Amino acid sequence: MPETVACVGAGVIGGGWVAHFLAQGFRVHAWDPAPDAEAKLKRLVDAAWPALTSLGLNNGASRDNLVVAPTLAEAVADAVFVQESAPEDLPLKQKLLSEIDAATPPGIVIASSTSGYGMTEMQADAATPERLVVGHPFNPPYLIPLVEVVGGARTEAWAVEHAADFYRRVGKTVITMDREVPGFIANRLQEALWREALHMVANGEATVEQIDTAITDGPGLRWPVQGPMLTFHLAGGEGGMAHMLDHFGPSLKSPWTRLEAPELTTELRDAVVEGCEDEAGERTIADLIAERDRAIIAIQRAVEEARDG
């Protein structure tokens, strides 16, 4: 008999979690107050299943392990882990998390998929807030590995560790944050790009399609390989990030975005340079270039094939 994960809220994100946990071989008890939630959820799981099958299902993984529970209490009763994915509405999440907390057996960790609220504010009404954490996934949660884990002021360290361990066990890449930053890390980076894009559309400087093409055929091809920092480590040529910052640093002052740039202090410059060198580890610039080039070619082929079906 597989373990049970409870998924509260079955929209795009909650439903994506359901698909992921089913593919990992868990029983999933889902609950969502919407009248058409069950039909939508099953459509979403069915749509995800071919991808999950091609990725490889765990032993015992089956869509038959999905139970849509009639009540929240029944959904969480037997859960080893609870994932809340309700709409982004703070009072709603505060109320729902306190209800989940009241209904969930003691010692079971409850994670919220919130894309930006801090757990400190969300756990305000909970009776046992020490087991409430943020476990922020990316759409689709059944494919994108990243989960950002962070607790609130009243969360205990064991709950954060337990959530991080659980997510790693189900195949996720976990970033554990030691403090609450609005938008966490990835959403904040993504949000900066998104806001700039909205400004450009608002001002007629670029169309929606130009913005997407600029990313899909431009820098977007580099980001899955080495991220924005290592990418620029290679923009500096044989001099790496140090040369890049010393050469392009001044352009931080040019009015390229509506986001004001930080002062490029020696401390910041050195932190970025050393961070890149640590991340590169044994890999030389030449190694990184070869790796990047192999990946970009394969990524372009992968995208073309996916588009052709």
Added chain:
Amino acid sequence: MPETVACVGAGVIGGGWVAHFLAQGFRVHAWDPAPDAEAKLKRLVDAAWPALTSLGLNNGASRDNLVVAPTLAEAVADAVFVQESAPEDLPLKQKLLSEIDAATPPGIVIASSTSGYGMTEMQADAATPERLVVGHPFNPPYLIPLVEVVGGARTEAWAVEHAADFYRRVGKTVITMDREVPGFIANRLQEALWREALHMVANGEATVEQIDTAITDGPGLRWPVQGPMLTFHLAGGEGGMAHMLDHFGPSLKSPWTRLEAPELTTELRDAVVEGCEDEAGERTIADLIAERDRAIIAIQRAVEEARDG
């Protein structure tokens, strides 16, 4: 006898252009004032060649078609197209572009790889500014398809069209801009993310490696497939971008980034929704989800294989 392209400046970007034009089967006449330029350039071309070979070289493509010219005049004398990739230094580019303009036969288009200056300011000292355009590539220019093309106040339309046609002919994805926007489109989007990342490092909110992991294992896996706009079109579930904006619009007001968000007016909301629908074309949300999922899996495999060598 293949046609000749002149590449002025042979650093990371100029050298990348050299490799691209060689792989396309052109003769390349390169010029760079640095004493060690030729050795560096040949190392760069040699490093790129395996990737270019695996992509497929054009007929007659050979590294033997590279000639490092002793003078600027000799480099541009027989060129059908001139690509300038000097350091980002406005007075330097103004002076160099006027020298290139003086040395290049009439009617030949001269493009600058500048990552952010407007051609209006760069063409200030040129005798025949009408043929000067920006042709902004992305590193590495021999792999990333995108080139942003835009003229200056004194550039004539035929030169912009000629540059766009030439880049398309050599396999590039061209975005032609009808106005000078600092940072063009892709750099401006990339720069917003980069600035936010620098702020996070400066404030100790994330390490360089966390920032890269947040992108490589998170949103970065989606961007080569559908770009930031279509990606969010899918974040709205069956309701698409309209639901996404109506649901997450308020979070634009939350302090997620140091970039102030635009007012989400009805006009902006409708422009983004309609832009996504136009871009999706015949593809339903389900089609786009299936395409995205196939691509993300293939991209992850591509990146893993590239990392393993």
